Amino acid sequence: MQLSCNYDVGRICALLIGCLLGVPALMHAQESPFFVTYTHHMEEPGNLEIESSSTFGVPRQGQAAYIAPYLELEYGLTARWTTELYAEGQSSWGDSAVFTGWRWENRYKLLSREHWINPVLYLEYEDLNEASRIQKEVEGGGQDLSSPNRELVGEHAHELEAKLILSGDYHDWNVAENFIVAKNFSRAEGISFGYAFGVSHPLATLASGEKCRWCKENFTVGGEMYGGLGSTMGFGVRNTAHYLAPVMSWLISDSSSLRFSPAIGLTHESSALLFRFSYVYEIQGIGGKISRLLGIRP
Amino acid sequence: MKTRLLGVAILSLLTAFAQNLGYEPDRDWRAPAPAASQSNPLLAKPQAAAGGQKLFLRNCAECHRADGAGVENKHSADLQLPVVQQQSDGTLFWKITNGHASRGMPSFSKLPALERWQLVLFIRTLKPAGSQAPDNTIRN
Numbered sequence: 001m002q003l004s005c006n007y008d009v010g011r012i013c014a015l016l017i018g019c020l021l022g023v024p025a026l027m028h029a030q031e032s033p034f035f036v037t038y039t040h041h042m043e044e045p046g047n048l049e050i051e052s053s054s055t056f057g058v059p060r061q062g063q064a065a066y067i068a069p070y071l072e073l074e075y076g077l078t079a080r081w082t083t084e085l086y087a088e089g090q091s092s093w094g095d096s097a098v099f100t101g102w103r104w105e106n107r108y109k110l111l112s113r114e115h116w117i118n119p120v121l122y123l124e125y126e127d128l129n130e131a132s133r134i135q136k137e138v139e140g141g142g143q144d145l146s147s148p149n150r151e152l153v154g155e156h157a158h159e160l161e162a163k164l165i166l167s168g169d170y171h172d173w174n175v176a177e178n179f180i181v182a183k184n185f186s187r188a189e190g191i192s193f194g195y196a197f198g199v200s201h202p203l204a205t206l207a208s209g210e211k212c213r214w215c216k217e218n219f220t221v222g223g224e225m226y227g228g229l230g231s232t233m234g235f236g237v238r239n240t241a242h243y244l245a246p247v248m249s250w251l252i253s254d255s256s257s258l259r260f261s262p263a264i265g266l267t268h269e270s271s272a273l274l275f276r277f278s279y280v281y282e283i284q285g286i287g288g289k290i291s292r293l294l295g296i297r298p
Numbered sequence: 299m300k301t302r303l304l305g306v307a308i309l310s311l312l313t314a315f316a317q318n319l320g321y322e323p324d325r326d327w328r329a330p331a332p333a334a335s336q337s338n339p340l341l342a343k344p345q346a347a348a349g350g351q352k353l354f355l356r357n358c359a360e361c362h363r364a365d366g367a368g369v370e371n372k373h374s375a376d377l378q379l380p381v382v383q384q385q386s387d388g389t390l391f392w393k394i395t396n397g398h399a400s401r402g403m404p405s406f407s408k409l410p411a412l413e414r415w416q417l418v419l420f421i422r423t424l425k426p427a428g429s430q431a432p433d434n435t436i437r438n
């Protein structure tokens with residue numbers, strides 16, 4: 001495997017990727033196990049969640065295997081408003097390692113109380129290039145998984161993405177559905193659509209009185225399905241990527257957790273398999289801690 | 299100069315973590331009658347409060363302190379006060395489930411229902427300093 005970086009920024013990114021892979025990635029407790037589907041559960045106000053994740057893509061014939069790591073900072077601005085910043089990269093087998101861009105997303109919970117369906121509005125700005133492969137969402141048609149990175153990094157995608165998240169908890173089952181609408185302002189490709197659907201349940205619903213790492217209560221399992229629904233130039237599932245993925249999260253301490261999901265590509269436009277890993281570390285009340293440090297009264 | 303800085307820092311910390319004795323609940327934050335009348339399904343299992351304590355330390359202590367006394371600076375409820383302890387189990391469960399967004403209290407509906415009832419069970423054990431300490435403690 002020969003890795004060569006095309007740009008200085010690519011070298012920095014490759015170094016960052018190496019660090020992230022070498023060190024166990026960072027995550028949080030009772031986290032949703034989903035990688036793509038969003039639920040109505042928001043970050044607690046003042047808490048910062050640092051998450052390091054990677055998507056490994058197992059190719060179909062004629063495609064290159066890839067790894068796409070990303071770093072995510074999630075902050076609870078209020079009890080109903082969560083904001084997140086992403087930085088992502090990608091490295092393909094026999095090709096280069098490149099920085100693929102950044103994203104800034106915001107989620108706002110529309111209703112203050114819990115209901116059987118809880119709507120959340122999601123708005124994201126993406127400044128990416130076409131080499132992006134983290135696949136935090138799948139929308140429109142399939143991705144270009146065959147072209148080399150040197151061609152893909154030159155194609156910028158300034159995209160605005162909106163989601164309607166519908167989610168609810170029923171007898172400790174979480175059921176969530178996302179409808180995705182995205183517009184790439186860098187290309188005349190219409191408005192693209194996508195979906196994600198997930199169901200999850202904790203392995204145990206009663207907490208033991210002991211501090212334990214392997215108790216069933218620390219594990220949540222489930223499944224999610226996500227894919228593209230074409231665009232205004234051709235709506236439907238034809239020539240689009242779809243994945244079916246079991247998911248699992250493991251709360252390894254009060255402030256950190258691991259997630260894992262192997263996703264099976266259901267169409268020719270999908271990668272054959274995706275392996276997703278994530279480590280989350282949560283810092284509670286960081287806003288207040290910084291305020292106190294600076295002598296500002298919250 | 300150093301001593302003065304240290305003094306200011308200690309005073310700031312004390313202010314930041316001062317017990318919220320003056321806590322007054324929002325009168326409009328009320329559980330609907332059917333929710334308020336719910337009884338705790340774990341009442342017959344008082345030992346489940348130990349699990350509640352673990353969950354409390356993980357999810358609630360940042361704002362309410364480990365002893366539940368609240369933090370004045372954060373306007374978080376002092377859970378030891380009679381105004382809280384006099385509320386029904388169902389009301390406390392409903393408040394944990396729904397949160398109170400305008401006062402910064404998040405919803406904890408992400409926790410399974412039984413775990414939220416465990417929290418209620420543990421909150422019942424919170425006593426002001428000097429009174430009897432909680433019976434259930436996490437075994438390490």
